């Protein structure tokens with residue numbers, strides 16, 4: 001079987017990770033236990049995860065003209081991701097994420113930097129890459145106009161596309177309908193559909209909901225079916241959703257059923273959370 005071609009149009013961040021037993025309240029100082037600078041960004045994480053799982057991956061995005069930018073491009077190369085769609089944006093810092101890891105959970109603040117400059121003109125340079133893809137993956141860490149534009153291209157060229165609406169933002173119905181799959185977590189799902197779960201049936205066929213340690217669900221014959229994960233030892237959940245999305249995309253692009261692709265995605269995400277950092281624990285295909 002030839003490798004599926006997956007294109008990610010999305011964000012590239014350096015993650016500044018603080019590990020602490022205690023999260024500081026306003027006006028309070030606490031001592032943490034560890035600090036790491038590791039590769040992240042929802043787009044980049046999904047690109048690296050899909051490549052490790054055996055896909056032929058192209059990344060379309062931007063980094064800043066700083067040391068983080070060149071390190072992040074090198075990281076893609078080391079992970080076998082095609083970087084020809086990544087531009088270095090002058091006089092702009094690379095995207096970063098401030099992450100606090102505590103109690104098996106995380107809190108993230110992102111500063112867009114170069115990710116905020118991934119515009120329609122940049123994406124237009126890579127229309128042929130998008131056209132040749134078996135699957136395109138989108139998240140919401142680049143400008144929403146660029147997301148809409150990429151969805152238009154996918155629709156015109158008949159390329160399947162997954163919208164991972166994270167961090168959640170408003171997207172018009174016509175664009176949601178253009179997606180092949182929409183993959184919110186349970187909180188994003190409520191926000192995305194504006195609390196109107198009664199509007200969901202229209203999207204049943206597209207909707208895959210990740211639900212943390214409960215696993216992920218999909219709809220079959222109008223019923224929501226939950227697929228639980230295997231039990232895992234959690235060190236850091238950062239990037240678990242990205243690994244899930246990448247593995248689901250790879251599974252679907254390889255021709256799996258939705259159910260089998262969710263099993264693959266649950267297994268991949270379960271392995272990813274065993275190490276600190278979004279990309280550190282992302283598995284190679286043989287490990288699954």
Ligand code: RIB
Nearest residue numbers: 013040041042097239278
């Ligand atoms: O999904 C996890 C990612 O969200 C982190 O790597 C961080 O960069 C933020 O984009």
